[in-house]
Amino acid sequence: MQQHKIEVCFSPALFPYYENREAIVVVVDILRASSAIVTAFMNGVEKIIPVGTLKEAKEYKANGFMVAAERDGIVRDFADFGNSPFNFTPERVGGQVIVYSTTNGTQAIHLASGGYQVLIGAYLNISALAAHIRMQQRDLLVLCAGWKNRFNLEDTLFAGALAEMVLEDDRWYTICDATLGSMDLYRQAGEDMMGYMEKVAQRHRLKKNKLDDVIGYCHQFDRTDRIPVLRGESLVELHAMK
């Protein structure tokens, strides 16, 4: 039986030491970019163009695109809206193309682009994601967007949750300490994920700007089976490709 490995990379800055061009790379930025992107596809967005820099985002805006852009949790003034998943309503995003730039998440997507397939992961689509990975029968690399290249707990917990789901199938294995640690932390957070999240740094940052209303939503499992996938420079819905 051929076995496929699971690895977790805690920071974009560590990506060179985990890069695996044969792997499916799942990019995660739970609070809030990957949760917002999954929400946008749940609500019918046609395409999202992730851009790393605000300069690029501004150029797209000047060319008539709808732009979502934030830095450090704050919406940029030239943008149509910011990074809260609650902004990505069906009325606003249905059938639209959106340009998107955030503090950590969109850069991580570009970094991952050399992988076999790049998917956007969140609790909101976690079971669909796990099911798709198992069908592909490939290595899995979870890339945590982190916070300005630092380790963060919320992405790590998600990595642990996803690894645990995929490992239920014994064609996958892990000998990666980061994956083992993520699963242990996820199990420890356990039933009381919101209680555990009380302490994480990003909750404090969001709360300071009164943006912590999304934390409960971003930790809901399986709100959608849509999976954003990177095709060229854009994110589109995986099943729409077929």
Add this chain to the structure above:
Amino acid sequence: MQQHKIEVCFSPALFPYYENREAIVVVVDILRASSAIVTAFMNGVEKIIPVGTLKEAKEYKANGFMVAAERDGIVRDFADFGNSPFNFTPERVGGQVIVYSTTNGTQAIHLASGGYQVLIGAYLNISALAAHIRMQQRDLLVLCAGWKNRFNLEDTLFAGALAEMVLEDDRWYTICDATLGSMDLYRQAGEDMMGYMEKVAQRHRLKKNKLDDVIGYCHQFDRTDRIPVLRGESLVELHAMK
């Protein structure tokens, strides 16, 4: 009351995002460099010169120095001995100057050298280390040597253990996710540290080369109160400086 922060950096590659020139930096490479260095000072070594490259180690050897050098767990043929703490016996190291180069640990020491003070940490000297840090009343940064810039569990558990000890004094605090995660993993490993260590990648690597005999020893608490400190290019015993 002035408060001092505790942070943990999981990899030398993440050091730029955690660097704090006002902090005491504790470099840890539990399996096996930092445990070996602490053992050497416990056994009376005069001075250890950590070198990053094998080329430097060879040059020192050619100049008559005693050299300990390994890569990927294997002693280099030009070296007098390798990286097992059991090599650093009183007979061999007492009163000596030793040049030392390892896969991960010695590079991490050089990286940390811009800190206020650079100490070498292991379970073997953990209480002495915690007591010293508390007396200094400064920020603490624990730098995990990791494995070729990847996250490892054994250094992380130690970081959690040390953070927990220092945080017993409420003049220290942490809002660092890596520190919080380390402490949670350390608590989870708990009483059965050896059981927990069964799964870690470095145990498998050591076992493959029949070098895993040191794991129990490297997880013993408080075998010595000696603390190696970086002074210029060399490690010396902290209290010997006074």
